[in-house]
Amino acid sequence: MEAGTPQVVKLEDLHMPGQLTGRKHILSIQVENKPGVLARVAGLFSRRGFNIDTLAVGPTDDPSVSRITLTLDGAVHPIDQVTKQLHKLVNVLKIRDMAPEETVAREMALFKVSSAVENRAEIIQFAEIFRAKIVDVARRTMTIEVTGSADKIEAFERMVRPHGLVEMVRTGEIAIGRGHD
């Protein structure tokens, strides 16, 4: 018969693809820039019991479109079901499940660490290793800005925590597809 369909379809040969991918996914979602859209997306996640690991929202190059970047665990959630549910929201325009190898993903975090005179030098050294920036220095604390993958930020956190982490703020990852030559 026509190309593309097998001659015979035996039932025992029919298989179902697995639902869980077992890895972290970054979904880049373009939505209409209208009031209430974030509530619709967030509400969908809580209602269906999908757990978001991080969420970042911001404008795009088109003022009528905003971008929501969120990360979630494909070992727990069937990503296909998540994206299909998201697509049902009328204000959702486009969803990309970013392939890790073709994606540049970045997150920024601010760390306020206690910096007694004894460990100040060490913290500055950590910052240098991580190519982080010291953005504020006070008598008892120092604030450091780190940009990178979520892994890098978590590694930095592990380094400074023993020295007294006063506060940490993370943006959640944003991502963009790599350019092609």
Next chain:
Amino acid sequence: MRAADTLMESLKAEGVKDVFGIPGGANLPTYDAMVDAEFRHVQVRHEQGGGHAAEGYAQASGRVGVAFATSGPGATNLVTAIADAMMDSVPTVFITGQVRTELIGTDGFQEADILGATLPFVKHSFAVTDPRQIPEYVHEAFHLASTGRPGPVLLDIPMDLSRADIDYQPRTEPVELPGYKPSTEGNIKQIRIAAKALANARRPIFYTGGGVINANASEELRELAGSDRFPVTSTLMGLGGFPASHENFLGMLGMHGTYAANHAMDKADLIVAIGARFDDRITGKLEEFAPHAKVIHIDIDPAEISKNVGAHIPIVGDAKQVLPKLTREYRALQTDTSRLDEWWNTLRGWQQEHPLFYDESSDQSGEIKPQFMIRAMHRATQGDAIITSDVGQHQMWTAQYYGFDKPRRWINSGGLGTMGFGLPSAIGAKVACPDEQVVCIAGDGSLIMNIQEMATCVAEDVPVKVFLMNNGYMGMVRQWQELFWDRRYSSVDMGTSPDWVKLAEAFGAKGMRCEDAADLEEQMVAALEHDGPVLLDARVAREENCYPMIPPGNAARDMVEAPRGSQVS
């Protein structure tokens, strides 16, 4: 033109002929404009009634149902109907008034965030922020409600904006929503694979749902099923999508489905799900559901595919477009029909050995058995009425015993299971189809929940017939308490019920009572012949249980039938 008048113009442009609702402060401009509108406004007695009436209207006719309410309590009274329409995919538009723009967010008088409250169960919603949006949003709302997988759309209009003066030109171009493009055609390659899988199936079954009715695809389904004696079972919502009297029909499946239908699912090697969503009332214990079957799933909503039960062959599309293609592809394969003989032998065996049954000993005279009541209703209406239902045992018995042969004749609350749905939805159905017989089969627990709509029937001259299956109990809950909670009855006895005959009369309707099976059919005929609304209070056996039943959390093959001792034949 005043924005509220453009609302009426836009509704007219959408072909609206009837709407339901109640006015209030925040939608005064709308109701002022309504005075000159060319469509009928049915003044219901409670906004929930208006919402369910809109649903019944839509389900009976296939046209979008419309309900209005004012802000605050008016809007929150609609919430149950909106959730109900979402669960059962009913094309509806709900138009609420909102407080004046400058009051929004201040907890102003009768302010409620209805958009926020209904967010989890609307197909979409619009908050008007500029009066010029009104005509545009109306068209978008109708487009969304009625296309793809249908559902409820909410339009919330602040009072000041509906009073504003705007330029109005009738809209001519079709609605374009960049984030909304339902795929309807079905991937032809997938359809071919499905046809070939069907050709190799030895124990196939079609499992059809409300999607068939929404898609108006009954004819197409019959063609496909008839192309090779495929057995068909239907969900509660799908009844009438395939004729109950057709020889291929196995009856309803699921918690109160037939033995044959449930065992066919259990033993099938191929399930073709069409516009059905593998709800827990169908699957029972999910891990043990249809253990031998591969699944072809045809649905307009891609998110339903592999949501609960994985599909081996997913086909996203409108059943009306997909089914004829599947029939064509299947016919082209010219398969050998006799390969289904063995399967049909099994199925016929199950049908013969395990039919629906009840104790018929009092059917000639004496105690009215609920099942007999449904059979009497079938005879009295020649099986051809639009039947709306409340929620409970009476609903399940109707689904089992009425035998719906046509689509849009069975209107009930399947997904949400809303008691009190029957009477208002009957009003909607009767307004939509004035030439049809419309009967509400009611439960005594349910009917009282929206009994105020009897007043609507009388005042608005909507002659629906309410056949009350009066068992003096919230019977379905009683049944569960009897079977699964050691017969510890807790708040299920209705105690001193109202005198339903007098109650009907107090509303200005006709009230009737029947206590003997011998008189029932005759009384039903009399009720149907009376030219006005009637409430017929039929006193039925109080503690009858609805069987067969798959106990909650069990697999289909563990279904329980009525105790044989009660069978007399």
